[in-house]
Amino acid sequence: MKVRSNVHTILMMAVLFMAILQSGCAMFKKRPLLVPRESGDTLVEITDPKLLPNFRDDYSRDTLLRSIDNSLDYLKKVKSNPYGFNMAGFSHQNLEGTLKFFREGFLNCRSADELNKYIIQNFRVFQAIGREYEGQVHFTGYGTPIYDGSLTPTGQFRYPLYKKPADFKKPYNTRREIEERGLLKGNEIVYLKSKLDAYLIHVQGSGQINLPSGERVYVGYDADSGHKYASIGRMLVMDGKIEEDDLTLSTLISYFDQHPNELDSYLKRNDRFIFFKRVTHAVPYGSINVPVTAMRSIATDKKVFPAGGLAFAVVEPRKKKGWFKKKVGEKKSFFVLDQDTGSAILTPARADVYFGIGDQAMLEAGNLNTHGQLYYLLKR
Numbered sequence: 001m002k003v004r005s006n007v008h009t010i011l012m013m014a015v016l017f018m019a020i021l022q023s024g025c026a027m028f029k030k031r032p033l034l035v036p037r038e039s040g041d042t043l044v045e046i047t048d049p050k051l052l053p054n055f056r057d058d059y060s061r062d063t064l065l066r067s068i069d070n071s072l073d074y075l076k077k078v079k080s081n082p083y084g085f086n087m088a089g090f091s092h093q094n095l096e097g098t099l100k101f102f103r104e105g106f107l108n109c110r111s112a113d114e115l116n117k118y119i120i121q122n123f124r125v126f127q128a129i130g131r132e133y134e135g136q137v138h139f140t141g142y143g144t145p146i147y148d149g150s151l152t153p154t155g156q157f158r159y160p161l162y163k164k165p166a167d168f169k170k171p172y173n174t175r176r177e178i179e180e181r182g183l184l185k186g187n188e189i190v191y192l193k194s195k196l197d198a199y200l201i202h203v204q205g206s207g208q209i210n211l212p213s214g215e216r217v218y219v220g221y222d223a224d225s226g227h228k229y230a231s232i233g234r235m236l237v238m239d240g241k242i243e244e245d246d247l248t249l250s251t252l253i254s255y256f257d258q259h260p261n262e263l264d265s266y267l268k269r270n271d272r273f274i275f276f277k278r279v280t281h282a283v284p285y286g287s288i289n290v291p292v293t294a295m296r297s298i299a300t301d302k303k304v305f306p307a308g309g310l311a312f313a314v315v316e317p318r319k320k321k322g323w324f325k326k327k328v329g330e331k332k333s334f335f336v337l338d339q340d341t342g343s344a345i346l347t348p349a350r351a352d353v354y355f356g357i358g359d360q361a362m363l364e365a366g367n368l369n370t371h372g373q374l375y376y377l378l379k380r
Contacts, residue, residue: 067296083302141365170226206284227271229343249366286340294356
């Protein structure tokens with residue numbers, strides 16, 4: 001009797017599974033493809049209210065207002081887009097009007113529901129086409145590390161960051177050529193303890209250096225060598241050294257702590273080299289020359305998204321391998337301003353979120369490696 005009951009249960013489960021597959025149950029349904037109105041468009045207007053996100057913001061009101069003001073400063077100074085993005089409707093005048101109108105409404109709305117209704121009634125919403133027109137955007141994070149260092153080389157501090165040489169022009173030499181031929185001797189800005197520390201500042205684009213005197217030096221991005229960027233994290237995944245689902249900044253640092261002899265060969269496989277300059281501001285400036293704000297500034301490809309624009313990010317929990325893939329972390333949604341760019345942040349399927357300054361910010365930024373959706377707003 002028990003055997004018969006088990007067989008019946010298995011048959012019922014099989015029938016149910018087949019019914020789900022054949023009916024196209026909602027849990028397996030895909031959203032419709034995002035078809036651009038014009039060839040080359042990277043944003044598609046969402047006209048069906050059912051496809052709009054819930055505009056719930058998970059972070060501080062003050063930081064959003066400050067970041068909006070930074071974008072407004074940029075749009076006042078630069079009257080037309082210098083990066084090549086030219087989608088209809090996204091003029092600097094319209095972007096500026098959008099930010100002013102959103103700011104006013106944001107201050108007046110007394111609840112999340114009220115804000116959500118305000119946006120739906122007063123703004124056009126455009127979604128990034130993402131990967132293969134499916135709207136999936138790969139989100140990662142970046143921040144500003146703080147390391148110990150010295151203005152002169154010592155036994156402890158031996159790995160320099162460099163300023164642009166006098167003969168600089170693009171394309172400059174590759175990383176391997178620069179290091180093996182000593183091409184930048186005399187252009188050192190500051191020396192660090194670890195070659196990996198120096199490289200991570202290359203990747204993040206800014207850094208703060210504590211000197212033995214107690215002074216703190218700030219360095220920011222000045223230029224790159226013009227060669228294609230290659231991620232050492234991606235190399236480790238491709239070489240089977242780290243599982244893709246486990247790739248974070250922490251696992252990368254841990255790997256090279258355990259295999260220090262491999263670091264140099266991996267670094268030299270990335271031809272792109274970054275040149276720095278000393279700056280006076282503690283908070284780094286993005287590519288549009290305004291300060292970036294933690295959890296409010298994103299880096300994107302400025303050829304495909306509007307510089308300074310107001311956007312809304314929906315970041316899904318990270319997925320790890322397993323039956324239906326296990327979700328790790330929480331879903332987050334928040335308004336962001338498009339204020340920066342990056343060597344690896346190319347195409348409408350990539351966005352990098354700025355997490356702030358220091359160890360905790362770097363840890364959280366390094367743990368963000370997931371997908372989601374990105375929407376841009378325009379005042380009706």
